[in-house]
Amino acid sequence: MKRRVIKQGHNTLTITLPSKWVQRYGIQPGSEIDVSEQEKSLLVSTDGGSNVSRTTIDISNLNKSIAIWRFISSAYRAGYDEIMITGIEPGHKKLYTPFTYNTLNYMKSESDIEVMSPIETISACVNRLVGVDIIEQKGNYCLVKDLSETSYKEFDIALRRIFLLLKTESENIANGLDGNKEDLKAIHIIDTNLDRFEDFCLRVLNKKGYEIYRKTPTIYSSILILEMVGDEFKKIARHILDMEEKHSKAIKTLFKVQNDQLDRIYKLFYKFNKNLAQEIYEEDEKGTKLIKELFNELKTDEAKELVHHFKKVGIYILSLTELRIDLEL
Structure with missing residues (x-):
């Protein structure tokens, strides 16, 4: 108008x-x-009136816990203030497990045994989402509601936490390559917190947009890629835990290249510098060359898969560099 x-x-x-x-x-x-x-x-x-955004999720036909989880997470990321979840069935659990946040694998079973009931899955998911809670639960439905107020300051804090948690994961992998497997096991817990902050940031962007509004798609894409870097670190940790052979000096050197690249993109993100952006591209060429040389020397599929995940981390860091340049222009 x-x-x-x-x-x-x-x-x-x-x-x-x-x-x-x-x-x-x-x-x-x-x-x-x-x-x-x-x-x-x-x-x-305005804060007045009835401007609460609502959505309803019917989970009656979702017979997998992981599917229920994804639908709730997507509604949260989309920025809804109230999420009505209907079609909750009692469940027929045959196996009970200790409650853990380490990984979503606890919701899965190699057989058809139901590990978690639908309401347990909903509770587990909501407990991992920042600022929302189940405020009503009756019969076959429950209501999840936003109980907090979001601000750009909270967004900035959460975004920086994502970078710092990625750096912690990277340090744990370096320790794991040196033989400290306990640090590798902790990465699942770290990644859980990382996912919480990522979901929160995406939620803020969908509700309010970025401070520079036209940059919202760029910062949104950046956060999604940061999430993928965390997923790769989690896979790297799992491969290192499963591998029996001693890690070569070349693999440790390759990981150091990617670890240094992560440090560079973190610095670039918060203090843009053309020379640093150029350095990221130059170091990526060195990493790519090292990957090609190393891949031909590896004898096991497990080791090759590990290097493949190193390569993906490098690709994601290049994508983050491009997006950071976009933010600057």
């Missing part, structure tokens, strides 16, 4: 608010509204 700008006094310009919007949210003379600048646009919003 278009609005004509009206001049009042010497330096004041005003526009009228749409009457339907005013009535819906009970705007009165003297009411306060939020006005934020987003490039060429102005976003006008």
Whole structure:
């Protein structure tokens, strides 16, 4: 819709608010509204009225815990304030396991035995989501509601935590290559926290957008790729734990290359520098050459798979570099 700008006094310009919007949210003379600048646009919003976003998920036909989990996580990321979950069946568990957050594998079973009931799956998922909780549970439904207020400051803190947790995972892998397997086992726990912050950041972007609004798709893509880096670290840790042979000096050298690249992209993200961006591209060429040389020397499929995941980390870091350049322009 278009609005004509009206001049009042010497330096004041005003526009009228749409009457339907005013009535819906009970705007009165003297009411306060939020006005934020987003490039060429102005976003006008209010805390008044019924502006709660809602969605309903029917899980009656979802017979796998992992599928229920994904649907709830997607609704959370999308930014809904209330998520109504219907079709919850009692479940017929034959196997009970200790409750653990280490990995989603505890929801899976090699047989047809149901490890977790639907409501346990919902509770486990909601417990891992920042700022929401189950506020009502009756019969075959439950209601998940946002109990917090999000801000750009919280977003910035969560985003930095993602980088720091990735650096911790990387350090644990380095220790694992030197023989400390306990550090490798801890990566699942670290990655759980990393996923929580990633989901929270994506939720904020879907609800509010990025501070520089037109950059929202770029920062959204960056967070998704950071999540994929974490997934690769988790796979690397699992391969190292499963491998019986001693890790060669070449594999340790290759990982150091990728670890150094992670340090560079972290620095670049928070303090852009053209020379540092150029250095990332140059070091990637060295890493790619080392991967080709090493791959031909490896004798086991397990070792080749490990190097493949190293390669994917390098590819993701290049993608993050491109996106960081996009943010700068």
